[in-house]
Amino acid sequence: MNEDVIKVSDEEKTLTPGKLFYNWFAANIGIMGIVFGAMIVSFHLSFFQATLASLVGGLSFVFPGWVATLGKREGITTFKLSRAAYGTHGNKIPNAIAWFNMVGWLAINVITGTLLLVSLFKILHIAKNSVTVAIALAIFAGLVILSGLLREAVLAKIQTWLSWIFGLLTLVILILFLMKADWQAALAAPSGQWLGGFWPAVSIVAAGSGISWSMAAADWGAYVKPQASQSATFWNTTLGGAIPLFVLMWGGVLLSTVEPSLATASNPIDVMNDALPSWISVIYFLVAAGGLIPQCIISLRSARINLATVGIKVSQQASLVIHGAIVVLIPIYVLFISGNFLANFELFLGFLGTCLAAWVAVFLCDSVMYRRQGYDVSLLENGSQNKYNWKGITSWVIAVVTGFLFTNNAIWNGPFAHGIFRDNSLGVFVAGIAAVICMLLLKPVGRVSEGEAL
Template sequence: MDNEFVKVPEKDKTLSPGKLFYNWFAANIGIMGFVYGAIIVSYHLSFWQSVTAALIGALTFAIPGWVAMIGQREGVTTFKMSRATFGTHGNKIPNFMAWLNMVGWLAVNVITGTLLFSAMLKTIHVPQTGFTKFICLVVFAGLVFLSGIFKEDTLAKIQTWLSWIFGGLTLVMLIMFLMNANWGEAFAMKPGSWVTGWLPAVAFIAAGSSISWSMAAADWGAYVHPNTKPSATFWNTTLGAATPLFILMAGGVLLSTISPSLASASDPYQVMYGVIPGWFGFLYFLVAAGGIIPQCLVSFRSARINLSTIGIEVSQKRSLILHAVIIILISIYVLFISGDFLSNFELFLNFLGICLASWVAIFLVDSVIYRKNGYDVKLMEPNSSVHYNWPGIISWIIATIFGFLFTSNAAYRGPFAHGIFENNSSLAVFVSGIAAIIVMFIKSSDKQED
């Protein structure tokens, strides 16, 4: 099979470092960043500990930066390269995880959009009831589905304009937070534990951002112009994503001094409504919700591609209906049965973070150990004779099990979740990644001895 079936054609490698930076910047300038910042404070950290946790958490985007650099070097997208790591059939593991990741974030986006619409209605004094929230869900989901009539380039233009407008409004929002922040309370916040407070906060941010994004990093890296220095791909990916995320999280830390209940609120956007002028809140929530719609549609299409890669072929129409039903059911559960968005969101990030941390660790270690001279194209072909690459598969299984043994959350408690791991579920994300690295090196040693 010719390389063109695996590698991105040279004519399509047009992504400049500046465009790469913008793509990552636009993808990570979202209203959830404020909520992340407030959640960091909920780990009982001082102001400076919270800010440094936000900074280090944002800089974990060095992981996608590394993956993007490999994608540029090989000119191959993520899940084609991972065929070499797991085998053509074994590669269904990361494909399935990518599908879960996509569906989970689709649900988060739809729920977020619904809550934003609900908060927007509050700014014009519409009573907040279960019925109005249901109407908001119907309206937002309807807008997502109707946006399917637009072409990809039209959606990209809409997303670009909304990103710029949202970025400008966010700057105004940050100025408001700086002016209204309770600085005395901020600097009086008592320091927390670096091990059981600061480290889990960093792990939570990594699980919710960089680790999840790692599965898409090579997809952009593979389209970077060949003359671009690898270091430029790395830094434009890392800083393009980390910069807006850190700024938003720092704003969330300040916001938590104004509204301490933000991190524990079942609906954080209703809390945000209370600290900004009503007229501004309406505009801000409208643009924030509008910006989510194109993201949702692109994610719907990506979810269909992931299903196809796993081996489940469905038409675009059936895929849209299937994923819509799943996401609406999840949204109804979170909004009307559980009624607690943040708790369910943290639970989702914990489970997903454990599985994805082990995956990206295996992918990178495999690249370092076995792909020093580049990837063998034959291993990345869909009809490759290597169906299962057992070192990668076994390492993922062992590392993921280790992660769950040490996790402790509202739904599950592992047998080893004691001491520093008790009530610190996000630390299990680090355990999973470290276990994957250790097992991969042990497997490579055994192979060399054989």
């Protein structure tokens, strides 16, 4: 991708809204959706509350849907669009964090894929040791890196087939999980706190799904055919991600009634496999892999786009080498040194969720307040005078700091992380709300800059 070219050419706009549905559906049929469901239950919610939290959390995909429509309308990828809100230079910090987010998701999925192959080796009577773990890591990471050589049209076709194949197989696996679920225990679970339980559960799901995927949405929306409708782009993106995510989380809610260790296990793949009949184990592992590969494809593609947008210009081969090294080194740390997958996963979600919730709130507020008539391309070009948009930068910084003040985790203890804000991800919502408030308060400050619509 040429960094100096802002708009995607009409020749490259080959995707239909339906392709977006398959793209996001395929990216969210991963088995981690079931782990999200178990994490929701860990907040001590009733069956009704947990089901509602799954639904609301899944509907956080309205944010990627919204961002995708902006990308489709303008024919511009996400972090070139956000230059308007932050300035061409000011945009580089949230852009770099978004790159880190995509690389982090790549690493998480590679770790999960490695654990999945290790569990498959166990079925094949291959003992788990450092060598077999290293072989599994090399296999899965190699497949992910090779996907970076494919073009958008080819990726869209792959996502469509993966959606059908692994969507149906996932449904079979989910039915088996539901048959084993302890419905009586699920329905008898007492109600938990709404402020201290329900909303923190929604926040961690939103941080790991809709909010996290927002910065990749316009990277796909920009390639939709010009004649396609905005509403079709929105709904295919939103529902493509929300439907499989909700169904899988709901399955995780029920499965946790018979496998309470699901949300805390060092290898949740093994826990889910133990809940299935032995005859379907191989299919289960194929389904789990099928759900991870599309997520890796999207993350790697957007990570490469973000790296270029930050201003780091490298060839496609060099980009693959850089990202390949990162997505191997992080799993090596987690698998061979730390050994605690889910603890590192939740820490990652909390940190990135806060930064990205603030980013998407500023980005969308800017689009509503100043870009209703469209984006002025001159604001997005490298030579633009719009180097620092201090309204957006200031709002983002204040929002991120505010979010962390209400957050605590293994390495940080915010001064206001007490009561309902203790030991959860509510700081993600605090950051998003703070960003909106700052953008509204700063609107009257200064003159309307070039390209902004009143």
